[in-house]
Every structure is written in structure tokens, then in C-alpha cells.
Amino acid sequence: MTTTRLNRRHVLQALGAAGVGAVAGCLGGDAEGNGAESDTSADEEGLPAAKAVDVDRIARDPTDIPAPVDWDEPREHDITIRTERVTAEIEPGVTFEYMTFEGQVPGPMIRVRRGDRVNLTFEVPEDMNKVGHNMDFHAVYGPGGGADATTIGPGDDPTQISFTADYAGVFIYHCAIPNMDMHISSGMFGSILVEPEDGLPEVDTEYYLGQHEIYTDGEVGEEGHHSFDFDAMLAEQPTYVVFNGQAYGFTKDGGQPMQAETGETARVYFANGGPNLLSSLHPIGNVWSRYYRDGDLLTDPEKNIETAPVAPGTTTAAEMEFPVPGPVKIVDHALTRAGRRGALGVVNVDGEPTRDLYDEDP
Template sequence: MSHTTQTGRRQFLTTVGLGGAALLSGCVSAPAAQTNDVDEPSDAGPSTEAAAASLDPAKPVDVDRVAADPTAVPDPIDRDEPRELEFTLTAEEVTAEIEPGVTFDYMTYDGQIPGPMLRVREGDRVRLRFEVPADENELPHNVDSHAIYGPGGGAEATTLAPGDDAAVIEFTASYPGVHIYHCAVPNMDVHISSGMFGAVIVEPKEGLPEVDRELYFGQHELYTTGEVGEEGHHAFDREAMENEEPTYVVFNGEPYAFTADGYGPVTVQRDETVRVYFANGGPNKISSWHPIGNVWARLYRDGDVLSEPARNVETTPVAPGTVTAAEMETPVPGPIKIVDHALSRAGRRGALGVVQVEGEENPDVYDEDA
């Protein structure tokens, strides 16, 4: 496709406006909602027959899961000079299960939520390639990175319709921090809600403090035509989104994905320092981010890695469109429940994951048999 034709399509797509364009509808098949205790069990019950009859049957799924592996974090940067780096992000619309028996049409980068973490150093020259394959997408997509100086954070130049030639932009990673990237086409709130967001780490020239382990989670809201746990295909509910009334509030695309009832908790070892990167895609809700049974020993508010971190913070707000980083110490074994402390979201809508600390008991710090 010629550059002139692509530019014309991009201009058309960017002038459609939030009120136009098709909305995402999707479905994933799953049984009734799991019970996940925070301070007490959730009582989210099964749906009624009348409610169940309102949904289409669950769709066949394209992928087994959309939840990104929280341990899939690029290695810290260990060099003293800038380099030229190249990354490719691919838009993929997929049907997957929100939970067993419940399907939904997600929008993703590289088939996962959150999208792959990109890690660079201050001063690096970054070449970003973006693709929207025709066989995997029905809608236009783009990339708006908060790590980029430039129109729309790169969104204008990367806006593609399915089947367009790949877009390629270059930028210099000018300001250190942890930043979000997301889709920013018309109906961007639908695209982000449906999973199109991720994180970019721009390490300062001197690097980040060394830790034993790093993890990566992303929170967002799912607005659907069904109730929590209601079997069938859940289409996107635009009215619910505009009213900011989510069906699910999830980490990594699925409720309770990283618990014993999901893919299992994330395991770490006693006496490790664990840094967690937490991207809030939103599109609407502030997260009250808290580790139950722990504190954020060092908190890099809003992804600010240049200021001195705050110390021993129990709960911190993470606004939509923000990536926050924080570190935990792990002196005793047992589960650390990472939650949105708006606890109805954690106990009833899915915003809970477990980091399981393994190792010897440490009664000097905590003794449950005293």
C-alpha cells in the first residue's frame, strides 16, 4: 500500500471520533465465578436462568489464555552507553475465556494482557515497528507510548487499518521512568478496556537498584453484557463503560488468574527483594494498590525512578494511564495477596493475585503458633 493511501486512511480513522466506529464484542466460555477470599469469601453467586438466557452461547476460543506471565520481565540493563534497539508490537484481536465458560473478544498486543514489557536505557535510540495483520484484526489500532516525545506519543504515525503496511517510528528514550503504552484510536477506551496496554521501562543512565526478582502485572476493567460468572459469550457493553460500572476488574485480563484456582500463585523465595511493575490501563478506575501481609518497602510513585522512593507505604493510588513500581521484602513464608483495596473489586470482580513466599518459618518476625 502506498504512503499516500495509508496516510489518507489514518486521517479518516483519527477523525471518526469516540462516538463512531465498531465496538468490541466478545465472548469466552467459563463456569460461574470462583470464590476468592480477601478478608472473607466472595458471595458472588450463580446467575439466574433468565439472565443466562440473555447471552449467546460461549464462542470457540482462539487462545488458551490472554493473561501475560507476570515473571516475563526483560533483564535489567547492564551497560554504560546508549544503543540502537528494535521492537515489534503486533495487534491481535482474540476470543478467549474470561473465566471457564465465559468468553470475550479481547484486543491485545502480541496476544497477551498486559502487552510485552519493553525495556530500554536513557539515551537509547528505539525503532518501533507496529503491525495490524488482516487475518487477526477487524478494527484499526495504534500505539501511544507515554515514553515518547511526539504527536500522540507515536499514535498518529502508527494508526493502521487491518492489512496496512507496518508502521515504523524511531524515537530517543529521553526521560527515565516507567511508562504506559496503549491503543489510542477512536473508541480508545474500548480498546484499552479490552486489553490494549503495556509498559515501557526507561532505565536511568546509572541503572535501577538491584533486586532479586521482578514481576509485571496490569489492571483493567472489563465492561460486558453479562454478570460476573454468567456462562456464555459476553459482548462489550458500551453503556456500562460510559457509566463506569465494570463487570470485572482484573489483573492481566482474567479474574483471579494468579491464585490457586487460576494458573497458580507466583512463587518467590523468603528473604528476597521483589520489585513489582503495575500498569493500570483503566480506562476509568483508580487502583488502590496494596500487598496484603506486606508493605511497599520502596515505592516509585507514578513510575518516577529519579526521586527517592517513598518508604513502607501500605496502599498507593495508581491512576489510569500510569505504571507504578514498588518493592517488597519477603522475611516470612506464606501468601502475599496483591489487590486493589477497593475490596469489592478484589473479592467479587477479580482484582487479586497471589505472590507465594516459600522457605523456612521465621518466628522472630511472625509466629502464628505463639
């Protein structure tokens, strides 16, 4: 590693400890990366045209989850996480430049057993526009949750940390560089699931959802390319509030509703990246039959919860059954977000009723 890169990494580490937005342009950056003299409003002619997209869908498949733990002795896991900057659609005709872990939102779920050792390699490629990144794991006991040691700039040699997953539960991870709120809003968060030694109750289906706010210089549904708006973020007035980076991506119109069968049980791992807004997690037409508040997998779950708060920076787990067919809608029950800004997903439940619970006249 060259002296220049080493010094830049040390600068990033020092600034990270000072919190959000400690110094704009700490890497000689630009409006995209560090908010220096950012243009936060569309010009008089309206938004620029939508850009070509790098990925068909920014939304990570909610079933893209590692298999449940099936080992009973501590293991080591070699995991590599790479940052990617991608242009994608928030909704049709609306493009945005996301910053991600591994190209989609949320970042990949990491799944281990309590006592396992994780050997993490973290990479930031040169095309990240002079913007440094790192990873703060809420599951990690250590400086910055690993953020100090993983702080690197674009093109720096990959950095490595090892940690023992000592806390059973489901936890968030996120970028914690200066302007971390902007980086998280742009997609840089995910979850790590640390199963208890005895594992988790078996379920038929698992889903992985991540909510976050996107602050742009356009209006909801305004076609064109939306740029990040720091003023809107400071006012905590998002343009979109979405699941997995995409407005209504898990609906019929969004092209990929979730699927289940009657008689099945599903578990939802739900990460609220924020960076600012509390989520009011609710399944319309169902309840959370077992709710692991704040990702606590050691305490007996709460029962039959209708709506539960999920603070920004928290991952929770919740289960539900599907005794009758029909759509179950998962929403943020701050309903303007669900009805107007994108925070709604659908589980299509097919099959015959398993119990005589619900009828409607034809």
C-alpha cells in the first residue's frame, strides 16, 4: 500500500469517529460523494433525462438468504464484500445513482452461528468517484463495529478484519464514513443474522427486506434522473421511502411480488436502514404471530403483534402464517409512505383455505 493511500485511510478513520459530515470533501471529493457545494435542485428546465441503468433491478430478491445453520460447532467463514456504484430505477422512468454493497439493496445477508469466526475482506474499487467507504457491524464488539479497520478509499488494497459473532440476534450493518447518512440513504446497509447455538424454529419461507429513505431533487414519480438532495435529507423530507431500494418493487406492478402457499409459515427479516425515519411495520390482513423485537432471538417472541416500531439502524424478525389465500401487504403504517412514496410489498398467497376463517360474498 502506498504512502498516499495509507495517509488517506488514516484521515478517513479519524473523520469517521467525528460523526456524520465531519468534513466535506475529505478525499478531494465532489458533490456526489461528500456533499461539497452540491446542486440540490433541478434546473428551470426540469430534471435531466433518465440515465441508462447498470442493473435491471436494484432490489435484492427477498428470498436471497443463506440457508439456515445446520452445524453445531463453531466454524470460520471467509466473506468478501465489495462496494458498487450503480445507476438504477427507483420506479419506471426515474433513475438514481445508488451506492451499494455488492450491487443491490440491501447488501447481502450474512448468516452465521453464535461463536463462529468471520474473516471479512472489504474492497472499494477505483470507480467509486474518490469516495471512501467502510462497514460498521452492529453485531461486532470492536472499535466502530469494524468501521475503523475497514475504512479505505477507492482503489486501496482490500482490507481485512476477523471477528467472533458473540451476540445471537439479527443486526444491521452499514457504511459509517463521513456523510454516512447520505451513503445509507443511497443504499449502503444490510443485515447479519447470528443464530443462537440451538438454531431458530423451522419455517417454510424466509424473506429479507430493507427499508430506507431516498432524498432527491425531484418529485415522486417525476421522470428523469434524480440527484441526491442534501437539503431534503437535512429536513428529513424524503422523496421516496422504499423496500430494497425500489418503490413498489414487490407488487404486481413492480414485477416481483413475494410468493407463499396456504398452510405455510414465513419469517421476515426487516432492516430499517433509515437513515432517519422510524418504520411502523405492519402486515395488512395478518399479524406478526411471533415477533422478535429489535432482532432479539434469545427472549421468547411476543405474540400476535399488529404493528411494531423498527428504529433506524435496527433489524427485526417477525413470523406469520397463511391460513387463507389472498394478498398480504407488508407496509410501513405511516401510510403516506406506503400509499405515495413506495413502502409497500405484497405476499401473494395461493392455495385452498386451511381453516374456516374468512369468507366473502361473490
